[in-house]
Amino acid sequence: MKHFDEIATREPLAFARLVPALRAAFAAEAHVPPRHVHNVEMAGGDKGTVLIMPAWSDAGFLGIKTINVFPGNNARGLPGLHAIYVLYDARTGVPLAMMDGNELTARRTAAASALGASFLARTDARRLLVLGTGRIARLLPAAHASVRPIDEVRVWNHRPEGAEALAAQWRAEGFNAQATTDLEAAVRRADIVSCATLATTPLVRGEWLAPGSHLDLIGSFTPGMREADARCFEGARTFIDTAEALQKAGELLDAIAAGTLRADAVQGTLAALCRGERSGRTGSEERTVFKAVGSALEDLTAATLVWQHAGSPSP
Structure with missing residues (x-):
């Protein structure tokens, strides 16, 4: 072996x-x-x-x-x-x-995040906000830059010193990257908001998300974990990586319970997008959400x- x-x-x-x-x-x-x-x-x-x-x-x-x-x-x-x-x-x-x-795990998760964005983020999306500083979060600028013209990266973390260190690492890799402590302002500015944390209470609020933005939720994978509140799904076209997400993702379960998302209103899975069975983004002002729990x-x-x-x- x-x-x-x-x-x-x-x-x-x-x-x-x-x-x-x-x-x-x-x-x-x-x-x-x-x-x-x-x-x-x-x-x-x-x-x-x-x-x-x-x-x-x-x-x-x-x-x-x-x-x-x-x-x-x-x-x-x-x-x-x-x-x-x-x-x-x-x-x-x-x-x-x-x-x-x-x-x-880190590389396939970041790649799946970028694959989702290749269908759901605006073709001119260039401002990426990353929440988290772990192994997966570190790879997100490179992953998304492989599918979208990313030229501005911001990073937020509950420990600001971690965000500062990661931003410095990305600058050394050639990215225009800065750390931020104002999460609301950073979310409002971003074209793509990508969350790669193990949060158990919501970090991103729906009222912060700009028209035309794409919310990428790839960190949480159990019913007790959540990175975004229920309002993030209100008025957005939501896609999931696999059908398993509807049983495992705390954000989806919260939104369904709150009535901001119906299970039968989820637009489709990555497989449906990749096979051309479902269309991705349909307009520049449309808000999209991609929720992934990971697939073997x-x-x-x-x-x-x-x-x-x-x-x-x-x-």
């Missing part, structure tokens, strides 16, 4: 390659069972979530990701997310490779790219 560390996993997953690969994968057929979710509670009060995400394709690959999410790690100076990915031969079950699940199909697609990039034979 081959082993791909963080660098080896990252190298084949440039967004110019990964975003189109995800589009093709969502347009095709694959087998993606519902994820297994387990809550971990320790006697000392520490809490976490374990996700087990399998998927397999007719191309002959089977993958299983195990991901541990422990929000309290931030206080320890540790990442809140740890993951490993194992790729198998789907015809025999033979293990082929173990990959860095953290890198795989994205992991399998990224892992397959890593495997193929190494010159490994297909199963």
